[in-house]
Amino acid sequence: MPRPTPFHPRTSELCTSLLYKEWAGCYAVRRYDVYHEREYYALRHQATVMDATPLYKYEVQGPDAAALLSRVMVRGFMKAKPGRVAYVCWCDQHGKVLDDGTVTRLGEEHFRVTSADPALAWLQRNARGLTVQVNDISRTLGALALQGPRSCEILRQIIGPSVADLAFFGAIAVNYQLDGKSVEGVVTRTGYTGDLGYELWIEAEHALFLWDALMEAGRIHGLLPMGLDALDVARVEAGFLLGGVDYTSARTAFIERQKSTPFELGFDWMVKLKRPDFVGKAALCSEKERGPARRFVGLEIHWDDFADIHEAFGLPPHLTPETCREGVPLYAGQRQVGYATSRTFSPLLKKYLALATLQSGHAEPGTELQIEVTCEYERKVARATVRELPFYNPERKKAKPPLAPAREGPV
Amino acid sequence: MARSFDAVIVGGGHNGLACAAYLARAGKKVLALERRHVLGGAAVSEELFPGFTYSVCSYVVSLLRPWIIRDLELSRFGLEMIPLEASFLPLPDGGSLLRGADPDETRLEISRFSRRDAETMPEFGRAMSKMGLFAKPIIDSQAPDPKSFRPGDLMQLLRLGRHFTNAPPDELELRLKLMTMSAVDFLDEWFESDVLKAPMAVSGIIGTFLGVRSPGTAYVLLHHYMGEIDGAFRSWGFARGGTGSVSNAIAASARHFGAEIRTQASVEKILIRGGEARGVVLESGEEIRAKAVVSGCDPRRTFFGFVGRENLPDEFCAGLDSYRFRGSSGKVNLALDRLPSFTCRPGNGTHLRGDIAIAPGIDYLEHAYDQAKYGDYSERPYLNIVIPSVVDPTLAPPGKHVMSCFVQYAPYDIKEGPERWPERREAFGDAVVDTLAEYIPDIREIILHRQVLSPWDIEKEYGLTEGNIFHGELSLEQLAFLRPVAGWSRYKTPVKNLWLASSGAHPGGGIMAAPGALCARAMLGGRRS
Numbered sequence A: 001m002p003r004p005t006p007f008h009p010r011t012s013e014l015c016t017s018l019l020y021k022e023w024a025g026c027y028a029v030r031r032y033d034v035y036h037e038r039e040y041y042a043l044r045h046q047a048t049v050m051d052a053t054p055l056y057k058y059e060v061q062g063p064d065a066a067a068l069l070s071r072v073m074v075r076g077f078m079k080a081k082p083g084r085v086a087y088v089c090w091c092d093q094h095g096k097v098l099d100d101g102t103v104t105r106l107g108e109e110h111f112r113v114t115s116a117d118p119a120l121a122w123l124q125r126n127a128r129g130l131t132v133q134v135n136d137i138s139r140t141l142g143a144l145a146l147q148g149p150r151s152c153e154i155l156r157q158i159i160g161p162s163v164a165d166l167a168f169f170g171a172i173a174v175n176y177q178l179d180g181k182s183v184e185g186v187v188t189r190t191g192y193t194g195d196l197g198y199e200l201w202i203e204a205e206h207a208l209f210l211w212d213a214l215m216e217a218g219r220i221h222g223l224l225p226m227g228l229d230a231l232d233v234a235r236v237e238a239g240f241l242l243g244g245v246d247y248t249s250a251r252t253a254f255i256e257r258q259k260s261t262p263f264e265l266g267f268d269w270m271v272k273l274k275r276p277d278f279v280g281k282a283a284l285c286s287e288k289e290r291g292p293a294r295r296f297v298g299l300e301i302h303w304d305d306f307a308d309i310h311e312a313f314g315l316p317p318h319l320t321p322e323t324c325r326e327g328v329p330l331y332a333g334q335r336q337v338g339y340a341t342s343r344t345f346s347p348l349l350k351k352y353l354a355l356a357t358l359q360s361g362h363a364e365p366g367t368e369l370q371i372e373v374t375c376e377y378e379r380k381v382a383r384a385t386v387r388e389l390p391f392y393n394p395e396r397k398k399a400k401p402p403l404a405p406a407r408e409g410p411v
Numbered sequence B: 001m002a003r004s005f006d007a008v009i010v011g012g013g014h015n016g017l018a019c020a021a022y023l024a025r026a027g028k029k030v031l032a033l034e035r036r037h038v039l040g041g042a043a044v045s046e047e048l049f050p051g052f053t054y055s056v057c058s059y060v061v062s063l064l065r066p067w068i069i070r071d072l073e074l075s076r077f078g079l080e081m082i083p084l085e086a087s088f089l090p091l092p093d094g095g096s097l098l099r100g101a102d103p104d105e106t107r108l109e110i111s112r113f114s115r116r117d118a119e120t121m122p123e124f125g126r127a128m129s130k131m132g133l134f135a136k137p138i139i140d141s142q143a144p145d146p147k148s149f150r151p152g153d154l155m156q157l158l159r160l161g162r163h164f165t166n167a168p169p170d171e172l173e174l175r176l177k178l179m180t181m182s183a184v185d186f187l188d189e190w191f192e193s194d195v196l197k198a199p200m201a202v203s204g205i206i207g208t209f210l211g212v213r214s215p216g217t218a219y220v221l222l223h224h225y226m227g228e229i230d231g232a233f234r235s236w237g238f239a240r241g242g243t244g245s246v247s248n249a250i251a252a253s254a255r256h257f258g259a260e261i262r263t264q265a266s267v268e269k270i271l272i273r274g275g276e277a278r279g280v281v282l283e284s285g286e287e288i289r290a291k292a293v294v295s296g297c298d299p300r301r302t303f304f305g306f307v308g309r310e311n312l313p314d315e316f317c318a319g320l321d322s323y324r325f326r327g328s329s330g331k332v333n334l335a336l337d338r339l340p341s342f343t344c345r346p347g348n349g350t351h352l353r354g355d356i357a358i359a360p361g362i363d364y365l366e367h368a369y370d371q372a373k374y375g376d377y378s379e380r381p382y383l384n385i386v387i388p389s390v391v392d393p394t395l396a397p398p399g400k401h402v403m404s405c406f407v408q409y410a411p412y413d414i415k416e417g418p419e420r421w422p423e424r425r426e427a428f429g430d431a432v433v434d435t436l437a438e439y440i441p442d443i444r445e446i447i448l449h450r451q452v453l454s455p456w457d458i459e460k461e462y463g464l465t466e467g468n469i470f471h472g473e474l475s476l477e478q479l480a481f482l483r484p485v486a487g488w489s490r491y492k493t494p495v496k497n498l499w500l501a502s503s504g505a506h507p508g509g510g511i512m513a514a515p516g517a518l519c520a521r522a523m524l525g526g527r528r529s
């Protein structure tokens, strides 16, 4: 039985569809309505709030906190600045990816790590000989993802206008305020949507206070609660891969070919090899020299081909509104050269998009391939072109958000 | 020194701009000229009253072609769509019908009027979607030319012909009925409830001077279902910031590809030498030379306004003389102090986040038409209302709202003569408010500002001949290879190097951008890029 998160009393009241998913042992709303469309559009044009509490969260503290993280992650943290967040992955000793998540430096000796799968044992096992404490705060720290173009406007009302100065991947300690009450927490300018957005961290006991404050502040901005279905469309547009869907963790992989290296996943930019020994370094060095055998890429499926395949049966083109997570093969001529793992129709771009893994020789942007399309139980192929990720990358994601002058009058 | 371009485009409506964008994207040097101070033509957003922004004319984006959104990267250039959530029909007796995205709730709603209709609805939807699928290729390519023997054209005709005759008999019958019957007769074969049929039937008359019982109006029902097919991919919606955002995104894309766009540049005539278009002359006297001239204005304004009968073959002029405009609708834009509350469904809700129809029965609609037939506006007109500020707060100050009412019938040719519209305009506006008051009793108290547009105003300000919203009626005899004149449906005109890219060309009116894009494709040699 999944457990409720601290926000459950509010989210369950609003979740008229009664559609939930199990996420890390917790109830997570898939969509509040029969369709997730309203939530998707609110995310891209207004703002949405999503309960992200099920994420695994760890507090890493002590004089050797930075040393521990530098030892297990593919990048170093000795010189990381307090008030900064890093997106990062970590590998086993063979250089195969275990998980990806974020590391936030809150102080000289104080970090927070988020991950998709439990990481406590892994962190503790690697902490031998170091003066560092790792605590699992997964269940005591609540998290809300406030995302979308108006997220900054909404947040300013509960933490003040200084939020506009928070840079992309910045973190600050804040006081959430509503009706004279004030509660401490942390805000990071991060998210999984590829849009302007923030993640709000707060002790679980104050979770409902934060939820109510946000909903109140968001009322005139069209803020909606969002579930995982809309997120799944947005994250494909943003080119974010999902562990367990787009790649398999080395921890759960049954055979070698199911595992991936950071270079294969397109994480080249985060791997820092010119530093003291860390887990997987030797393997990663030789992988870098060899070059990865596979590449994680974006694909655009030719809509006209897709429509023609359906038209031949007298059918209109049809796709489920949710992101499809069933893998399908990709071909170059007769040869299979990869597979697509997440496929979605982007309502904004009007494009049929996929995230895919391809043999390196076929992974250049612009390369044309064929993707399997099944229609009326018959297998067909449509053309698909390799595209640069992300598919959708609005300027506001990284820009300093412009704040409207304070509004007056009745709302 | 006169400047020279590959193409000069007359009119910065969304079609003219789309044509400019496609030409620029192909590397052509283009200039678009708009008479008004803002771009967009009938797809325009304007701040009519301080703080209140309106989609002054067109208000819902229906059939904007997805391939154009992709090709011109419109989302990158600022187009944001918000889907309509429901269709709401309030009734004077306190009842109402709400058709939304949830099929089960819609079924329950309809069954309050007829259980039989509730069950028939999905069947009807499927049948119409099939029809829509048959018609869709037609709006995404140039019109077939029945007189041509070129292999490509023959193939296209054959394909459509096959589409037509290979269909199972019941489908064939449906197609024939759809093309000949009146909207009401057609719907009568499926449904019994007036309350359901009335709001469906009106889509057959929008932009025409016909009634819901006039033959030939059934076919326009299809347009709705074509939207539904894309609907799985949600193309019916509000553009954030108003429909002008569609035009602005197309303009931004055009500029990105290198097009030059000027506003407050009114074209007086098209320069013609030796039967060939060579450029344009502005009202200011400025002359602009170009290898091709494209008109984004309606056919009458283009040919009788900018070109002149003396430069056109008689046969073509005769064809154009019988091309019908006959504007039949107006618009009332209101600024509201607060959200309106319907007697039948008080307060806020899904019913305010879509379109609202005042069409409480077939007879109501037919009565409205009766008055128009004899040169009056309808005392109790059909209204199509939207309150986009409910989903797009950028349109109005906090807590306040913009309400847009599309009104039919308001004949261009009122019995006193169209030029007398300015004297009758406000009385017409009053009739609309009186109609609203039957459903929203306190509407008069919450109106802060009001703008009334008669067909005469639409012609004068937006340049749409006789105020016809689609650059000429969308009736079967004015569509496809017959639009605007038989034999001249492929954007070419009798004047060499002069092209027509507006709603007056195939596939017609509405915010589709297809005429503009397809015209550019024809100019560039017919290839899809």
Ligand SMILES: Cc1cc2nc3c(=O)[nH]c(=O)nc-3n(C[C@H](O)[C@H](O)[C@H](O)COP(=O)(O)OP(=O)(O)OC[C@H]3O[C@@H](n4cnc5c(N)ncnc54)[C@H](O)[C@@H]3O)c2cc1C
Pocket (backbone or CB within 6 Å): B010, B011, B012, B013, B014, B015, B016, B033, B034, B035, B036, B039, B040, B041, B042, B043, B056, B057, B058, B059, B060, B061, B062, B063, B265, B266, B267, B268, B296, B297, B298, B330, B331, B406, B458, B461, B462, B463, B464, B468, B469, B470, B471, B501, B502, B503, B504, B508, B509, B510, B511, B512
């Ligand atoms: C009241 C109303 C409501 C409507 N509602 C809808 C709706 O809800 N949904 C929908 O899809 N469609 C709707 N339509 C139809 C749709 O708006 C039009 O079919 C479409 O916008 C026409 O676009 P266009 O580019 O072909 O022509 P236009 O928009 O007419 O563009 C022509 C342009 O040429 C300019 N021009 C005119 N003369 C000159 C000159 N001498 N020199 C330079 N420029 C000149 C005009 O100012 C204008 O900008 C509506 C139309 C109206 C009027």
